[in-house]
Amino acid sequence: MSAIDQLFSELRQSKKKALMPFVTAGDPNIETTEAILRALGDAGADLCELGIPYSDPVADGPVIQSSYQRALESGFKLQQVFDLGKRLTGDAMLPRVTMVSYSIIHRIGMETYIKKAVEAGYSGAIVPDLLVEESAEFAKLCKASDFSLIQLVTPTTPRERQVRIAESSTGFLYYVSVTGITGERTALPTDLVDNVSWLRGQTDLPICIGFGISSPDTAAQLAPVADGLIVGSAIVRRIASASGKENVVRSVTEFVGQLRKAIDDAT
Known part of the structure; x- marks a missing residue:
């Protein structure tokens, strides 16, 4: 059983929903990324998604695109992600x-890639x-390395294809809440709940919703229908x-704490 499988098993037993912050590796530098990751657990997060900067981002909106560009301009290298993981391995850290x-x-x-990621403690x-x-x-x-392959389902994915994606995924399914790129939204599609409910009937995998979750209010709306919530642009913007590592960590952890309270109150 992978660390992600174990986490969702424990969350289901305690009737809790997962909170997954997204952080761009190396934005503004790898030291700040490490400080944020070390602080997220105490702030109320359950696992963390670490974005690897890429010059041609896929489905990312301007906030995350800009963070990738800042990291690349500061000299980010892929090996830094693996080195960071090794520094965090052994601590009481969240699955990543x-x-x-x-x-x-x-x-x-x-x-x-799988070997390096597993050795660095990524799940x-x-x-x-x-x-x-x-x-x-x-x-x-x-699967051979007990390393979860998490794939995305979107509102425009045909239902037959959604089932195929679920069958080839492990850990959890990433359900994209909106059509379009990442970013904060003030309103979410009215058919989102029905679509997630249908998908839940097709798979035993946990379903985590991402894209568009901008505030504690948005998180509270979605928490009852999801197994977990992924929050990216709102965190990357903070x-x-x-300015300064301590202020960055404080801003992120305060926001994550607000999200945690909203999710728990709603469920």
């Missing part, structure tokens, strides 16, 4: 997954640009707005 373009995995090799990977038709080999390698 990477959000990574398949082109990065392909460049260094599927087996190499899985969200791969937004890996087509389900081309995922079989990588999914097989991930990292960009604060």
Whole structure:
């Protein structure tokens, strides 16, 4: 059982919903990223999604695109993600997954990426640009290493295809709440609850909702229908707005604490 499987099993037993903050690795520098990751557990997060900067981001809105650009301009290298993971391994840390373009995995090799990620303490990977038709080999390698392959389902994904994606995924399913790119929204689609409810009937995997969750109020609306909530742009924006490592960590953890309270109160 992977760390992600264990986490969701424990959350279901305690009737809690997962809170997953997204943080861009190396924005504004890897030291600040490490400080944030070390603080998230006490703030109320359950697991963390670490975005690997990429020059051609997939489905990311301007806030996360800008964070990738800042990290790359500051000299970010992929090896820093693995080195960071090793520094955190052994601590009482949250499970961590990477959000990574398949082109990065392909460049260094599927087996190499999984080996390096597992050795660095990562529990899985969200791969937004890996087509389900081309995922079989990588999914097989991930299962052999007890490394979760998390894939995305969108509002426009045909239902037959949603089932295929669920069958080739492990850990949890990432349900994209809106059509379009990442970013904060003040309103979410009216059919979101029905769509997630249908998908829940097709798979035993936990379903986590991401894209568009901008505030404690939005989180509270979605918490009853999701197994977990992923919050990205609203956190990345706070990292960009604060100055200095201590202020960045304080801004992020205060917001995560507000999200945690809203989710718990709603469920």
